[in-house]
Amino acid sequence: MRKLPEDRFLKNLLHGGKCSGEDFKRLAKKLTDFYSGQTPGGEVTSNGSPRR
């Protein structure tokens, strides 16, 4: 297990003025890849029903 550097957490980066728009673009790309890589359906879709 490794410890993530405290000063690199997004909140600390933002408050320290050390976060660029480019960082957010990279983050958005990583998240988009994560969501897009999934095939919806089954239990996931059922659990996500608005009435549940």
Added chain:
Amino acid sequence: MRSIIDDNERTVKNFIGKTISWTSWEAIYFSNERFFAEKAALFASRKDEGFIKDCHGDLHLEHINIGPDGICIYDCIEFNDRFRHIDVASDVAFLAMDLDFNGYFGLGREFVADMAGALGESSAGVLDFYKCYRAYVRGKVGGLTSVGEGVPEDERKEAIETARRYFGLALRYALFGSSPIVIVTFGVIGSGEIDLAEMLARELCAPSYRQTG
């Protein structure tokens, strides 16, 4: 989603007069009721279009680390799948709300725009609802922290203040969405326009400014 929101409203009701006013609680409650009544088809289409995914569930600023080796997003919700099997818009809304809460409104808007490919066009109709929900949950957590056993007094006070700010943000989303707003009150001397402005600023956790003459 509906049952989670109902649970939250019941819990937060216990904090009326402490971290949230009756007026704010009721305004958010009716906003949610109206949303569920009017947007059933939109919710269904989000589901049918495949936007319900196995998401992170707790995507906020303190769960993202951007280091030299890359981006690490960690500590997803694991104790209950229902909190993670959600609309992608709900995940994205959490981080966008947290950016707003910390004063980075522009970055929040840019982030949502950058996520357009994953969110889909129909997300525009649900994002503010989910941002309100996320702020409300954070407010609830603050309230619960404030009444926790053995919580030191200074932490208790901080939790109450934090909860108030989150509920103020939730109210803003419920009433006005994410767009910047300016509310102007005016009137002849003694008509109560300043009191009204200060009351609104307090409820919405927004700054108030005074111009006379």
